[in-house]
Amino acid sequence: MNHHDKPLTLLGDLTAADFLANYWQQKPLLIRGAIPDFISPIEADELAGLACEPGVEARLVEEDGPDGPWQVSHGPFDEATFERLPETNWSLLVQAVDHYVPLGGCANG
Numbered sequence: 752m753n754h755h756d757k758p759l760t761l762l763g764d765l766t767a768a769d770f771l772a773n774y775w776q777q778k779p780l781l782i783r784g785a786i787p788d789f790i791s792p793i794e795a796d797e798l799a800g801l802a803c804e805p806g807v808e809a810r811l812v813e814e815d816g817p818d819g820p821w822q823v824s825h826g827p828f829d830e831a832t833f834e835r836l837p838e839t840n841w842s843l844l845v846q847a848v849d850h851y852v853p854l855g856g857c858a859n860g
Contacts, residue, residue, distance in 0.1 A: 761785050793852055799833050801845050801852070802826045808847065814840035 758764040763782035765774075774780045802809035809826030813836070816822025824832075 760787070793848060797852065798843060798845055798848070799828075801848065802828050802843055803830065804851075807845065807851065810844045812842045812844070 756766050756768065758766055761782070762770045763780065763785065770780075801807050802811070803826070805827050807826065809828065811824045811826070811828065811832065813822045813824070814820065815837075816824070817835075
């Protein structure tokens with residue numbers, strides 16, 4: 752068995768070959784728990800705060816949005832947007848978080 756035939760947790764127990772053949776640039780794949788014991792480097796409130804800043808690219812995807820199912824809204828958002836959201840069935844996507852918040856990693860210099 753070569754390394755392309757070994758199921759990987761990071762790929763939802765798919766092999767690299769299966770992932771490349773069936774998903775890569777073809778269709779979405781949600782892998783829950785791909786990184787066990789992952790600790791987010793940013794709190795949810797901080798991420799929401801970034802989504803409210805002008806110039807920060809952010810999208811809100813709601814299963815049952817105010818204007819219909821699977822609604823996508825583009826930021827910047829305001830606090831009222833987050834106050835009206837239900838507990839589940841929505842996702843906030845913020846681009847380039849590492850440009851706004853120091854997330855650790857390698858130090859240069």
